[in-house]
Amino acid sequence: MAIDETPSSFFAPRPDRLRHSAIILLAAGLGLTVLVTLGQLPLLAAAAVFALVAAAALVPWRLHDAEASRDDIRTEDPVEAAAVNAIVAGMPDPAVLLDRAGRVIHLNAAAAQLAPALRKNELAQFALRSPEIIGALREAIATTQPRRATYLDQVPVDRWMELVITPVPVPTRFGGADKCMLMTFHDLTPLRRVEEMRADFVANASHELRTPLAALSGFIDTLQGPAKDDPKARDRFLAIMHAQATRMARLIDDLLSLSRVELSAHVRPDTLVDLVPLIRQVADGLEPLAHERQVVVEINLPEMPIMIAGDREELLRLFENLIENALKYGASGGKVIVSLNSAAMAEGAPEIRVTVRDFGPGIAPEHLPRLTERFYRVDVGDSRSQGGTGLGLSLVKHILNRHRGRLLIESVPNNGATFTACFPQPRSPGSTQS
The missing domain is CATH 3.30.565.10 (Histidine kinase-like ATPase, C-terminal domain)
Structure with a gap:
């Protein structure tokens, strides 16, 4: 049955229902007072009648509010609750909450910036086209187990990203729980660059040290062999060896100085x-x-x-x-x-x-x-x-x-x-x- 929300109904919106109930009670009180004053109705009977009128005026309003509250509870999806949205929005890294089908339920501003094509109530696979992401997401949905994937994002600049998919149990409307998928993205680019710099540094330092070492080793072999009794060659080779040793010492000194400065x-x-x-x-x-x-x-x-x-x-x-x-x-x-x-x-x-x-x-x-x-x-x-x-x-x-x-x-x-x-x-x- 449709609920009449006109001002004359007990089931009207709250301000109107309160006003109408007050009018009914006031009228009933005045009428009963007149009857008691004229001696037409005993005081006890008048009180009983007023109580019945009050119940008739107020109980339907209470029942309506209780029914409305139950309807709100039945229609509210726990996953769509404002608290869940606030948690996802407050995460520092890009985060997206998906349902079991892979549709976007919530996403924060960082995720929207990372993948502008993401839309609520649409499949995330359409916006995230990386094969690594799609593969990890399909596995997580099928197994309801956590998954990780590393991929290279080349737009607008090259960035190494890590995707972590975590199944999250969320209460359903009718009791029980369902597994949603929380996707979080972590930027690994700084770590990758540091690792590349470390590898380049080791390779360059090794190369710079190997060159004078090779020269020293070659001249030592020459002085011990063919140039052993050649004073002119010995003097020339020793001068070159001294220059190479000085270069190596300076390189080591610079490396140590750089290390000390970085430590402090x-x-x-x-x-x-x-x-x-x-x-x-x-x-x-x-x-x-x-x-x-x-x-x-x-x-x-x-x-x-x-x-x-x-x-x-x-x-x-x-x-x-x-x-x-x-x-x-x-x-x-x-x-x-x-x-x-x-x-x-x-x-x-x-x-x-x-x-x-x-x-x-x-x-x-x-x-x-x-x-x-x-x-x-x-x-x-x-x-x-x-x-x-x-x-x-x-x-x-x-x-x-x-x-x-x-x-x-x-x-x-x-x-x-x-x-x-x-x-x-x-x-x-x-x-x-x-």
Whole structure:
């Protein structure tokens, strides 16, 4: 039977039903009061009649609310509950809840961003076309067992993703439980890249060490054999062996320095260091190399102290690498300028900049983004002939990272290169900027 929701019905919406019940009770009360006053009805009988009228007015409303509540309970799907939706939406990784048929029940914003084709109440297989995903999902639905799959997502950029499908028991409308499928996606790209970098580092380090070792081994064999009694050959081979041993020692030293800096990368130095005498010390130490390459080193430093929070030994290594690179690879320009000044970042934060500029052949634009990679060289033959290890700029970058600084590289082919080490400027002489 249809429920009459007009204002005259007991089964009207709650505000109307309450108002009508109150009117009926008020009218009944007034009528019974008049009858009792006129002596037409005993007081006890009037009270009994009022109670019957009140029951008749209020009980149907209570029954209607109870029936409506039971209908709401019967029609509400536990899987569609707001709490389930909130749980899925609050998960940090992309997450999708599916029914046993593979249709999407809930998905969070991260999942919608990962797979824009996902739609509620539609099959997930239509939106996730990776064979690994479809295979894992079919197995999970068929067996109601957890499944994992790793796949390569190439849109919009290459990303390695891991899919985890977990069966989740959810109460049904009529009691019992059913198995829904919770799909969560985890981005493995950073781990993959770290693993690739580790493998490349081991391969490059092994190659760099193997080359001088092979040279040393070959010359030792020669000196023990055919050149044993040849003084000229012995002197020439010993000089080459000394150069190769020096190169190997420098490579090992750079590797150890890089390892030490990485281990302490999370700890910012807190000792105040004056950059002015530090840079002069490095320039004076490299004066023989500058004289050998016939390069004039021009030092433009302020007279007043310039203090930063730093590690003195690491800063010495940083400036040695920058100035030595300029002397080696920009020697054809005949001049290297080292300067120190204060400037402001784009956000307005003040910083101290140490700039090393050469006037050599410069660096092609395609090489600039990779200069700080380990063992990356613009010209492998030239770098090795100069005694470079391929780790200098990588070490510079890591030292600057530990000092919460940054490295700027600018170059125009045939017009030299400029390397700028930027450090955050202390707020006051007695405190450093956090």
